[in-house]
Amino acid sequence: MSTQTAQSPPGSSQRTRSCATGLACHRCDKHYPLQDTVFACPDCGKGLDVVYDYELAARHFRDVPGSERPQNIWHFEELLPIVDASAQARVGLHSGYTPLIRADRLGAELGLGNLFLKDDSTSRPSLSYKDRVVSMSVARLLERGRKEIGCVSTGNVGTAVASMAAKAGVAAYVFYPNRLEDTKARACMALGAKVCQVEGNYDEANRRCKEVAQATGMDFANITLRPFYAEGAKTAAFEIVEQLDWQAPDHIVTAAAGGTLSSRLHKGLGELQLLGLSETDSTRIHIAQPSGCNPIATAIIAEEAEVRPVTPETAAHSLAIGAPGDGYLVIDAVLKRGGTGGFASDPEIFAGIDLLAATEGLLTEPAGGTTIAVLEKLAAAGRFSPDETVVAIITGNGLKTLDDHPQKDWPDKVDCELDAMLAALSDLRAGATLIDSARAQLHA
Numbered sequence: 001m002s003t004q005t006a007q008s009p010p011g012s013s014q015r016t017r018s019c020a021t022g023l024a025c026h027r028c029d030k031h032y033p034l035q036d037t038v039f040a041c042p043d044c045g046k047g048l049d050v051v052y053d054y055e056l057a058a059r060h061f062r063d064v065p066g067s068e069r070p071q072n073i074w075h076f077e078e079l080l081p082i083v084d085a086s087a088q089a090r091v092g093l094h095s096g097y098t099p100l101i102r103a104d105r106l107g108a109e110l111g112l113g114n115l116f117l118k119d120d121s122t123s124r125p126s127l128s129y130k131d132r133v134v135s136m137s138v139a140r141l142l143e144r145g146r147k148e149i150g151c152v153s154t155g156n157v158g159t160a161v162a163s164m165a166a167k168a169g170v171a172a173y174v175f176y177p178n179r180l181e182d183t184k185a186r187a188c189m190a191l192g193a194k195v196c197q198v199e200g201n202y203d204e205a206n207r208r209c210k211e212v213a214q215a216t217g218m219d220f221a222n223i224t225l226r227p228f229y230a231e232g233a234k235t236a237a238f239e240i241v242e243q244l245d246w247q248a249p250d251h252i253v254t255a256a257a258g259g260t261l262s263s264r265l266h267k268g269l270g271e272l273q274l275l276g277l278s279e280t281d282s283t284r285i286h287i288a289q290p291s292g293c294n295p296i297a298t299a300i301i302a303e304e305a306e307v308r309p310v311t312p313e314t315a316a317h318s319l320a321i322g323a324p325g326d327g328y329l330v331i332d333a334v335l336k337r338g339g340t341g342g343f344a345s346d347p348e349i350f351a352g353i354d355l356l357a358a359t360e361g362l363l364t365e366p367a368g369g370t371t372i373a374v375l376e377k378l379a380a381a382g383r384f385s386p387d388e389t390v391v392a393i394i395t396g397n398g399l400k401t402l403d404d405h406p407q408k409d410w411p412d413k414v415d416c417e418l419d420a421m422l423a424a425l426s427d428l429r430a431g432a433t434l435i436d437s438a439r440a441q442l443h444a
C-alpha cells in the first residue's frame with residue numbers, strides 16, 4: 001500500500017472517488033506516479049500494478065451505499081484507476097454488471113448443487129469480458145487527452161476497442177495476428193476501426209506492436225495502457241461477490257490466455273477482504289486452457305514460478321497466447337489460493353460449448369467451452385464438494401465464433417407442404433437429444 005495521497009490530474013476540475021495513488025512494479029516494488037506514462041518497470045521489465053489507499057477506499061464505501069452507486073463498470077470506482085470524472089463519464093456507462101445465473105441443469109449434470117455462471121457473453125458493448133478491461137484503457141486514453149488508440153488482438157479486444165473508441169470519438173487501429181476470426185475482424189471494420197492483419201502469431205504481433213507504440217507514440221489498449229486495462233478485470237470479482245450477497249464463492253473457474261482476468265480476480269477478491277466487505281481468503285481460483293496452448297496450467301500443475309512459452313495450436317483462438325505476459329501472476333494467484341489449472345482438447349472444448357448450450361441455453365465461444373470442459377473435469381475429479389458454491393465465468397459470446405464451430409449437418413430443404421413437413425419433423429424428432437432434467441429436479 002502506498003502512502004502517497006490521491007491527487008487530481010492536472011487541468012481537471014472534477015475528480016472521481018478513485019483511491020488510486022500510484023503505480024508499483026510487480027517484481028521489485030519500485031513506485032511511479034499514477035500520471036506517469038511508463039507501463040513496464042524500467043529497472044526489471046516487469047509489468048506495473050495500480051496501488052490504492054485502502055483506508056480511504058473503506059471510508060468512501062461506508063459513505064456511499066450500493067443503492068446510490070451506478071449499476072455499471074464504475075460501481076466500485078474507488079478501486080479503479082481513473083481519476084478524471086469527465087473521462088470516466090464518457091466510457092463504460094452500460095458496461096459491467098453482467099448477470100450471475102444459477103445453473104441448475106448444468107450443475108445437475110456435473111453433480112454440483114450451487115453452480116453459477118457469470119455471463120460476460122452478454123457484456124456491453126461487444127459481448128465479451130474484454131469490455132471490462134478496454135473501458136479502463138479508453139477512459140485512461142481520454143484522461144490523457146489522446147485521440148487515437150491501437151491494440152493487438154486475438155479477436156475480442158479488437159471488437160471492444162472498436163466499439164468503445166467509436167463511442168468515445170477516438171480513432172482505433174487493430175492489429176490482428178494471422179489467425180484472425182473472420183466475424184470479429186469484420187465487426188471491427190463495421191465499427192469503424194482500421195484493421196491491420198499481421199503475418200505471425202499473437203506473441204510475435206504483440207512484441208512488434210510494442211515497437212510500433214514506441215515508434216509512433218500511439219497508446220495501445222493492452223500494451224502502453226496495460227496497468228489501467230488490467231484493473232478493469234477486477235470488476236468481475238467485485239460483482240460476483242456482491243451478487244452472491246457478499247458471500248464469496250468457494251471456487252471460481254475461468255479461462256486463461258494472457259492471464260489478466262484470473263490474476264486480477266485474485267487482486268479484486270483480496271481488496272474486498274481488505275475493505276472488510278467480504279471474507280474472500282478461502283475462494284479458490286482454477287484456470288482453464290486449451291491442451292494446444294496451456295503454458296500457465298502446465299506451470300501450475302508442476303508448481304513452477306514462471307511459464308515456459310509454447311507455440312499455440314488450438315481452435316480456441318482467443319486463448320492462443322503462448323507467452324502470457326501475466327502468467328507468473330496467475331501461477332502465484334492460483335497456488336496461493338489452493339486452486340489448480342486444467343486443460344481440454346479442441347473436441348472437448350466444443351463438447352463443452354454444446355453441454356452449456358443444451359443445459360443452460362447459453363451459447364459461448366471456444367474460450368467459454370474450455371472453461372466448461374475443465375469445470376466438468378474438475379468436478380469429475382472431486383475438486384468440489386456438491387454443496388460448495390462454484391462460479392464459472394463465461395467470457396465471450398458464441399455468435400462471434402460460429403464459423404469456427406464444427407459443422408453440423410445442414411438441414412434438407414423440403415416442399416412447403418404438410419405431408420413433407422410432417423415427415424421431416426418425424427425424422428428430426430428421432431434424432432433429437434435433450435438432456436434429461438430428471439437429475440436437475442432431484443437437486444432442486
Ligand SMILES: [Zn+2]
Nearest residue numbers: 025028041044
Ligand atoms: Zn521492477
